[in-house]
Amino acid sequence: MNKPVKQHLIDPEICIRCYTCEMTCPIEAITHDDNNVVVDAEKCEFCMDCIPVCPTGSIDEWRVVTTPYSLDEQFGWMELPAQEDLEDGGDTGGMEALDEAMAALLAEAHEGAGGKSKAPTSASKASVNLHNLAKPAVAKVQGNFRLTGEEADSDVRHIILDFGGQPMPTLEGQSIGIIPPGRDADGKPHLPRLYSISSPRDGERPGYNNLSLTVKREENGLCSNYVCDLQIGDEVQVTGPFGATFLMPNDPDARILMICTGTGSAPFRAFTMHRQRSRGSSGGDMVLFFGARTPDSLPYFGPLNKVPDRILKKHMVFSRIPGADKEYVQDRMMVEEEAIAEMIADPKTHIYICGLRGMEVGVDHAFANIAESAGMSWSATRDAMREDGRYHVETY
Secondary structure (H helix, E strand, O other): OOOOOOEEOOOOOOOOOOOOHHHHHOOOEEEEEEOEEEEEOOOOOOOOOOOOOOOOOOEEEEEEEEEOOOHHHHHHHOOOOOOOOOOOOOOOOOOOOOHHHHHHHHHHOOOOOOOOOOOOOOOOOOOOOEEOOOOOOOEEEEEEEEEOOOOOOOOOEEEEEEOOOOOOOOOOOOOEEOOOOOEEEEEEOOOEEEEOOOOOOOOOOOOOOOOEEEEOOOOOHHHHHHHHHOOOOOEEEEEEEOOOOOOOOOOOOEEEEEEEEHHHHHHHHHHHHHHHHHHOOOOOOOEEEEEEHHHHHOOHHHHHOOOOOOEEEEEEEEOOOOOOOOOOOHHHHHHHHHHHHHHOOOOOEEEEEEEOOOOOHHHHHHHHHHHHOOOHHHHHHHHHHHHHOOOOEEEE
């Protein structure tokens, strides 16, 4: 029998096909086809460069195998295979997937990366990868509305896509991919760009097979400019849906603490709308910390203010108000430390963080300070919440 070896794999259920790991790998050990992103066992040197850049933790999967899974096998997966039974394979010693050196590397890679998330135990089962590069869905644009003021320093759009008779079942917290037209410098079709869905599971308009996106125009953004310039009636190629962990709990008593900046608000709009439609003001409370430069640059500022506090407690935080001190979400969290400490001590609380990667460190430090002032270890609390499917980070 072959000697057992460690193999690095990617979880196809959780992977959102953002291709960041593939672009990061220094030896081109990661590749993709129309269906999956995979790791070539013959090339992988366990350098771990791909681990911290993955926004979902799907890259952090390992198996001990006697014969490595081939690329063709991995391309055909819809979910990861179970760990092989190696009890007859000789000196396995329990066969942990990682030795001490590898475990140390993993621990270092996870630092600041948000760690691996799990879906809430009560969350609905997510459908993933129904439409891929080979067979994308074709959606028709139903609406394109500017969310930020004309004087704002950013152009953020609310895009509504109709899928007609094509299946596109989604849950709050999932993403879809938009394929921009044309080809890259190497003559290859452009890869999809990922956007979080900002509508609830029953659609932007309830009962219709549509969904919405929140898209910020980037100065040199190939796909963002394409999407922001779409006109009603235009057709768009779509892959997905993607993501199986950044999901909303179905428990009506779950308490939801959401922290975001900019277009990171997209999934939280979906969370709020689903709670409004399904529960009204009953059930667990929802609290939102939303950071932007100014009110004009904060997506959904007007509609959010109309959501009653009994459904959503809102903290709008601005860093560029003329004549006012700069304030960031972590600053407001410290102002509200008593309320947050009570929430993180409650086993019914779920925490979601979404936005620019730069916010993650400041928010984590605020949580640590708040927990310490309440006599709790934040690292232990956070890890326990993550293991329980109650702590989620999605930054980019």
